[in-house]
Amino acid sequence: MNALTITPDVVVLQDGRERAVLVCGNAHTTSVDLPLSETGVAAVLEASRDLTPQGLKTVILTREPDADRLPLSMLAGVQIVRAERKEMDEWEWDDVPSDLLNTPDVSVHVVRFHKTLADDDGHTFHVEPCLGSRQSLAVIIQPENILVCCDELHTNLPPNIRPGTVHETLMRLQDWRLRCPKVIVPASGIPIEGEDVARTLDKSIQYVRDLYRLTRMGITESKLPWERLVYTIPVNGVWDTAITDRCIQERHRSNVRSMAEDISRRIQAEAEEASIVA
Secondary structure, X not given: OEEEEEEOOXXXXXXXXXXXXXXXXXXXXXXXXXXXXXXXXXXXXXXXXXXXXXXXXXXXXXXXXXXXXXXXXXXXXXXXXXXOOOOOOOOOOXXXXXXXXXXXXXXXEEEOOOEEEEOOXXXXXXXXXXXXXXXXXXXXXXXXXXXEOOOOOOOOOOOOOOOOOHHHHHHHHHHHHHHOOXXXXXXXXXXXXXXHHHHHHHHHHHHHHHHHHHHHHHHHOOOOOHHHHHHHOOHHHOOOOXXXXXXXXXXXXXXXXXXXXXXXXXXXXXXXXXXXXX
């Protein structure tokens, strides 16, 4: 895995779409996220031993991996901090994944609201569920003021919008803009630093707002399906970019579809509410 040094105590291991953010304490290493492959986990364990005398102690997962994908057998003695897995509020208890039951020497802590962790060298990890998506976590590392999240942010790409999460995505972006971290480590593992942080968040917020407005107008006024909206809402009309390459086009096309699905659901819910009130 490629190693990117952000500060003397914070190193990002990145390979393709897998990443791990290693924070060095005096004796132990804390990792925000882990690769899912055994080769990737072995690389994190080796790097942790190189960075600190006693290696990896704590792993904070910003997004819960699919069942049995995390090689827990390689993490004996490591504590894992993860997000809530259940989706319904009525049931008090979270389901425990079967692979955790089979690995009793790996302790697991669930973050339902907010939790602050600390290592043995003064670093604190402010862990909280992402706004609008409690099944994923955002982590702010202090005193470096580094935000680690599982959102797909990039200086040259529009943010990735998933169906049913348009307003939640906007809430997260606005919250992070107010906090204005010095560095963001998004899902790709490619750090966004310095002035690019505020610029990327501002562009992303404006993109979501503009895309929502134009998509809703296209659906409610012009009655266009999302396949037509892709052509009536060109990416260079909502995303400031000098070059429109294939990656940007594909991300934008996916976002238009997600936005259209989200708005259609909201319009249907509004119509149902109006019919009940009437």
